Amino acid sequence: MLLFQKRLTAFAVLVAFGIALLIGWIWRVTEPEQGLSITITTATEGGTYIVIGEQLARILVEYPGDLIGQAVAISSGGSVENIDRLLNAQADLGLVMAPVLATDPRRDGLRVLMSLYSDTWQVVIRRSASIGSLSDLRGKHIYIGAEGSGTKWGAEQILQTVDITESAYERVNISSYSEASEKLQTGEADAAFFITATPANAIANALSSGCCELLDLQDHVELISERVPGLEPRRIPPHVYDNQPDPVETLATTALLISRTNVRDVVVLEILNAVFDQMSEFAVAHIRVQDIRLETAFTRLPEGLEFHPAVLRFLDQESQKLRIATGVINGTYYELGKRIQLLLEKKGIVARVIHTDGSVENLRLVLANENTLAIAQYDVALAALWSEQVYSSSELVGILDIPSVEGLRRIAALHEESVHVVMRRDRIPDEAQESPTLAALADARVSMGPIDSGTQILARVLLHYHGISPSEQQLVLSVSDTVAQIGSGEIDAGFFVSYVPSEAFITVLQDDRNRLLSVDPRQIGKLIGVALSGSRIESSTYGAQRAGEPPIDTLTTRAVLVARKELPPAVVRTITEAIFEGEAFLGIEGGAATMAEDMRSLPLHPGARAYYEREGFVPRDWWKLSWEEIVGVAWRILAIVVILVAGYQGALKLRRDRTNNEIGRRIFAISLESDEPDSVHSLLEIRDGEIRERVQRRWWRKGELDQSRWRYLHDLINDRIRLAKENLTAALAEDLRELAHETGSDVADRRQRLQSLEARVWTYFQKGELDASHQSLLMEVIQRNLR
Structure with a gap:
């Protein structure tokens, strides 16, 4: 039994240890380590990619939080080399041209984080080189970009559409656009391929010299865009450059920020939030950052490319935020929008400031x-x-x-x-x-x-x-x-x-x-x-x-x-x-x-x-x-009506009480001891006059005496009238008794006094001041005495 208990204890310890290891593994998988190091591969020194990459590295490090502790941008030959570095785990992020990635068979191991901006293909030629179309580049001295660059890859793709291979021209081996511009002006190059924004300084310098011009690709645009995914037609308007009087048909492509497929979602979310939360800081790098828009960064990609799964989570989070459309980064509207964003955060409203061209785009x-x-x-x-x-x-x-x-x-x-x-x-x-x-x-x-x-x-x-x-x-x-x-x-x-x-x-x-x-x-x-x-x-x-x-x-x-x-x-x-x-x-x-x-x-x-x-x-x-306000107003009106009605009822009750007390005092003020009918007459006037009038007053004073008070006063006054009539009858009976027992008086005088008493009884009865029973009894006694 003891041995069994020991074995059971050992088994429990092993299970607990296994569970602890499993929890640790799950924690490590689900919770990324802090202080990650990010490497961004870009392009050659002096180009747009490396400037943007360096600023991206800065804002990733400066972004609040401990997830990314270090970030660095490294130079490279360009898009082709960047793809190689990412696949070989020599970098975590890279900037590439969309067509280069879309045509690379290894693209399944890479994912797009966002589209950055669009660049325009611009082919500059010397006027003296007799070049009228792409086909005329055969046998010429051409700059097609640095080794491993997207410029070289794209130039080769464009030349292949007119069956010009590398052996059919003389390649000018230089590493930068500025050198290419110089070679064009000195005549050491007949043509040069550039993929950049318009206007570009290197191209502007070449065209302003008067010896160069842009090559129109109108005859080949459709064919090239069909053969190379990620390239699309683009027109350069006239006068973008000196000595450029006419529009130029050419092609455009998009720059992408990409990563390996296995980069964790939480890291991608951190990168995307850092970019869009710190856009004004990011824009310090280059004017092209102004073209990075939340509305276009996650739209359609060339066939074969996919966004990183974390992008969908990021877009879902963004859909819950209020957007504030402003103007150019660091402009008046943009800065005002940032201030409004801070004010809204204090009220619990999460907002995203979006930079735009201005009012029309905002609407x-x-x-x-x-x-x-x-x-x-x-x-x-x-x-x-x-x-x-x-x-x-x-x-x-x-x-x-x-x-x-x-x-x-x-x-x-x-x-x-x-x-x-x-x-x-x-x-x-x-x-x-x-x-x-x-x-x-x-x-x-x-x-x-x-x-x-x-x-x-x-x-x-x-x-x-x-x-x-x-x-x-x-x-x-x-x-x-x-x-x-x-x-x-x-x-x-x-x-x-x-x-x-x-x-x-x-x-x-x-x-x-x-x-x-x-x-x-x-x-x-x-x-x-x-x-x-x-x-x-x-x-x-x-x-x-x-x-x-x-x-x-x-x-x-x-x-x-x-x-x-x-x-x-x-x-x-x-x-x-x-x-x-x-x-x-x-x-x-x-x-x-x-x-x-x-x-x-x-x-x-x-x-x-x-x-x-x-x-x-x-x-x-x-x-x-x-509707909610109407209901609220209705409740307020109802409350006011209830208060007014209650007040009116209270005032009416007070008036009734006062009227009741006043009439009661007057009733009790009438003496019932009189042997004259004045008391009965006064009580009848109150009952049949004033009380009836107050009960029947017009509507705004109706109810001065309600039913209960009227009945009370009516019963009270009837009792008082009954007592007054009894007192009057008793007084008349006393007068009759004195006459009946009177001796020694003149018969005629006594008879006259009885007749006078008879007249009084009859008058009182007619006025209602004597009841019929009392009147008939008194009249019977008077008639008997008259006989």
Whole structure:
């Protein structure tokens, strides 16, 4: 028995040890270790990939939490080498071109974390090389990119579509785009392949030299895009570069952030949250980060590619968040959105700030997702609600490409914004130098702002009203590109919409080599309305306004916070409350009064209206009550009615008691000892007169005596009348007895006195002051005495 117990104990210890090991293993599998080290493989030094990779490493390390302790970006040849490194576990993350991954047979071991941005294939050729198409590259000296790069891989794919193999041309072996640009200008290269954004500095340098141009791939675009997955047609608009008068047909591809398939979900979630939570920090790396959008980062991939499973979890988490569509990263709208996000977090609302091109894109996002707030120009928001007729010109309808959002509603008015049109002084025509207006832009190369911005909308409207037709000289550029290209002289002028004084593009506004243009006052008068107003930028507001120059006439609108009416009122009410409580934090001039400003043309969201009505900023419209409010009002009215009825009943009872007591006192005040009928007569007057009258009063005084009090008084007075009649009868009987026993008096006199008593009895009886029984008895005695 003892041996069995020992064996049983040993078995139990082994089982417990096994369970502990199993729990430890499960914990290790499900809970990733802290302080992980992440390696990001990128591309060659000086390229976009390595700059973005280095900044990504920084934000992963700086992201709150202990999961990722160290991250480093390493250079490589490019996409092909990055795939090799990932599969060989020499890196954890990599940046690659989509077509390179889509055509790699080893792609099953890799997964996409997100799409980053789109790059454009640009083939630059020397004008003197007699190259008219891709086929003419045979036998030429060509730069196709560094070894292991996506540029080399893509260039080879493109050349193979016209049957040009590596042996059919001379490869120029250099490692960077800047070197390729130099080789083109010196004639050491006849052509060069670039895969980058437009405009690119290396390409701009080559084309501005006058010896180079872009090769149009129009005849081969369709064939290449069919053969190579991940490549799609793209057009480069005219005048993107100097000496580029015509549009150029070419191809585009997408840059991807990828990892191995076995990277844990929790690590991928950490990476994705770090990117989108710290987008403003990420954007420091490169202007291309502005193109990384939550709405496009997880859309369609080339055939054969898959997202990492954790991406679906990330998107599910994101779908639960309120989105705030703003503007360019670190711009006015974006910073305002970040502040609103912080205020909402204090109210328990988790929000994601989304960077965009501006108002037009924001309204498209609102239209696509009802769980979205948007900051937009008031005029653009009204145009989305009313159609483009808000700009008072039927010719503009359908041209401005503003989405129609029928259910658009206002939450708060924000800051005022004015149109700033900046032009280089050396590009202003001589005849317009004294007081230049927008008419000076007639032949100018001008940036109208980002393509989906409110700035671009107002620029088109103002150019139309100044008689300037759309042309290839009118470009859509980001704010940063506009500022840079005005400074470099690549463009002549640019439109900006911002508050006054603006800090968003201060470098061009403070440079007195530039000048602000006025909007023609005659055109201002045509545009002033609900959404736009005339205003002035006073002299010396900016350094670009020299002493003695007049103030600038312009147009002003207002930034507004909007949402669709489908966003729940309770949520919007909390949002509005959070914004009002943080008015100082938002830095809005005029504070709460400004945010609640009357803008009836753009209706208030019911949730915002509820808050404004509670705070007294907006008068209450009683006919617009919700069902819940109607029920609440009905209960309040019922409570008031109950109180009033109870009060009325109490007052009526008090009046009844007072009337009852008053009549009772008068009844008891009448003496019943009199031998005259006065007491009976008075009691009858009270019973048949006053009591009956008080019972039968009109409705507003009806019930002065209720049934119970009337019955009580009636019975009381009848008893008193009975007693009074008995006393009167007794008095009359006493008088009759004295006459009957009287002796020695004259018979005639006695008879006369009996007849007088008889008359009194009869009169009292007729008036009801004697009962019939008493009257008949007295009359019988009197008649007997008369005989």
